[in-house]
Amino acid sequence: MKPVAVLSAVAVLFSLLLPVFWGQERPEASPVTVRSDDQITLTVRSGDTIETTTLAEHLPGVLAGEMPALFEIEALKAQAVAARTFILYRMSHHTDAHPDEDICDDPNCCKAFLSIDDMKTHWGDHFDEYYAKMLSAVSDTDGEYLRYGGNPIQAVFHSSSAGKTLASADLWNDCPYLLSVDSPETAADVPDYVTQVVLTPEEFQAVCQEAYPDLAFSGEPANWLGESVLNDSGRVESSTVCGTAIPGSQMRTLFSLRSSAYRLEYTDTGNFQFTVTGYGHGVGMSQYGANVYAKNGYGYEDILAHYYPGTELVSE
Numbered sequence: 086m087k088p089v090a091v092l093s094a095v096a097v098l099f100s101l102l103l104p105v106f107w108g109q110e111r112p113e114a115s116p117v118t119v120r121s122d123d124q125i126t127l128t129v130r131s132g133d134t135i136e137t138t139t140l141a142e143h144l145p146g147v148l149a150g151e152m153p154a155l156f157e158i159e160a161l162k163a164q165a166v167a168a169r170t171f172i173l174y175r176m177s178h179h180t181d182a183h184p185d186e187d188i189c190d191d192p193n194c195c196k197a198f199l200s201i202d203d204m205k206t207h208w209g210d211h212f213d214e215y216y217a218k219m220l221s222a223v224s225d226t227d228g229e230y231l232r233y234g235g236n237p238i239q240a241v242f243h244s245s246s247a248g249k250t251l252a253s254a255d256l257w258n259d260c261p262y263l264l265s266v267d268s269p270e271t272a273a274d275v276p277d278y279v280t281q282v283v284l285t286p287e288e289f290q291a292v293c294q295e296a297y298p299d300l301a302f303s304g305e306p307a308n309w310l311g312e313s314v315l316n317d318s319g320r321v322e323s324s325t326v327c328g329t330a331i332p333g334s335q336m337r338t339l340f341s342l343r344s345s346a347y348r349l350e351y352t353d354t355g356n357f358q359f360t361v362t363g364y365g366h367g368v369g370m371s372q373y374g375a376n377v378y379a380k381n382g383y384g385y386e387d388i389l390a391h392y393y394p395g396t397e398l399v400s401e
């Protein structure tokens with residue numbers, strides 16, 4: 086073999102071995118695929134109507150339906166990412182409620198949605214200003230979503246918390262990124278932050294016995310209540326009524342309480358009184374908490390990292 090041929094053979098062999106030395110995968114050398122909202126097509130059910138649209142067209146209406154337009158832009162951007170993430174999650178996990186469509190516009194099933202006409206009715210003279218804000222929050226975070234273990238997360242959120250958010254494990258299932266974290270909102274930040282529900286003993290008994298027919302109500306109403314157990318977030322884990330521990334989340338449903346962060350007492354007026362703080366299930370991002378953080382200078386990335394710990398913000 087001629088020297089030139091030997092050199093060529095060595096060069097070829099060396100180039101073949103390079104991936105072994107440097108590793109087969111070199112992420113910095115591969116092009117990053119950024120998917121923008123206008124490249125993502127989804128189907129949306131609205132009543133009996135099914136529409137095919139893009140995330141770019143749909144997300145501003147979701148944002149308008151889910152968060153007050155007066156909120157800080159960084160809170161709106163955090164909400165845009167959370168809503169986009171939720172939709173991406175649903176696109177790969179269709180719900181039984183509409184197995185053939187990605188999402189719907191029922192806030193109790195998927196996400197609320199306001200059409201342009203809805204927004205004009207809702208915002209009146211502020212339409213141009215607020216609509217521009219929604220478009221900015223979506224386009225400034227174009228394609229960005231939260232990921233854990235390689236998949237879009239379940240980016241659940243709620244209106245306001247009582248000092249801390251609720252860990253998913255205390256309400257639904259254990260989830261590594263839906264933990265209890267601090268949330269800064271107070272009565273100064275949130276309308277109707279503290280609310281009360283008052284019932285006569287007869288009303289209180291009737292509601293409890295509807296769900297628990299075997300509860301033995303007897304004697305003085307003042308003696309019906311036992312201890313309430315709190316979870317790590319300060320919400321009620323269970324309230325004991327006539328010796329039976331009823332989950333706080335169920336008490337919330339039974340008495341239409343705005344949250345399970347409540348204090349239940351029998352008062353001097355001879356009534357049962359719930360004093361309730363915050364609004365919503367309490368898991369994931371608090372919207373009013375996000376707004377307070379935004380007012381204090383947090384960017385949307387900081388807000389999302391706080392409320393969904395351990396997740397990564399990506400756009401590929």
Ligand SMILES: [Zn+2]
Pocket residue numbers: 180182183188189190191194195196
């Ligand atoms: Zn739905």
